[in-house]
Amino acid sequence: MRRTIRDEGFTLIELLVVVVIIGILVAIAVPVYQRYSRNAWEKSVVSDIRGAITAVEQFRADHNAYPNTASLQPDDFFLEQYPSGPATTTKVTLSDSVMLTIWVNWPAGTSYRICARNAAGGYRRFLYDSVEGGSIRVRTVTNASVCAYTP
Numbered sequence: 001m002r003r004t005i006r007d008e009g010f011t012l013i014e015l016l017v018v019v020v021i022i023g024i025l026v027a028i029a030v031p032v033y034q035r036y037s038r039n040a041w042e043k044s045v046v047s048d049i050r051g052a053i054t055a056v057e058q059f060r061a062d063h064n065a066y067p068n069t070a071s072l073q074p075d076d077f078f079l080e081q082y083p084s085g086p087a088t089t090t091k092v093t094l095s096d097s098v099m100l101t102i103w104v105n106w107p108a109g110t111s112y113r114i115c116a117r118n119a120a121g122g123y124r125r126f127l128y129d130s131v132e133g134g135s136i137r138v139r140t141v142t143n144a145s146v147c148a149y150t151p
Helices: 011-064
Strands: 069-073 077-080 087-092 097-103 112-118 126-130 137-138
Touching: 011 077, 011 087, 011 097, 011 112, 011 126, 069 077
Parallel strands: none
Antiparallel strands: 069 097, 077 087, 097 112, 112 126, 126 137
16 A cells, blocks of 8 residues: 655745745835835925925015025025015925025025925935026035025
8 A cells, every 4th residue: 555645845946936036026126116215205305496486486575575595404494584684484394304495696686596405315406596497407416506606
């Protein structure tokens, strides 16, 4: 009488094949996730710049002048009166990790630039120039000198 022996479990080759397949899937998924995260960070920066443009233009409508230059802001802030004065109720609201700067063309005070980046999203800076108007441009720089007006 022959007795049948049932093999139970997986062979080493089968386990290795499964590990390789999982590794390939992870290698594909990680860059895709990073790209989606970066795009989300960039969209939050562009959204905050549009909000800042609205706040600056509202400030100009209320005070007939642009606000003081606002240095690098890591959090929500109020715009100040031009050329110097107390803070107003015109608020610029920022998303998490967004750093934003408003430069007013001094001493004329006839135009402004808004430069922003997401601290979590690398060195890409976004620039809006009120003279050019239109869309927000991307600047890949490591400092804010491209955003500031040169005297």
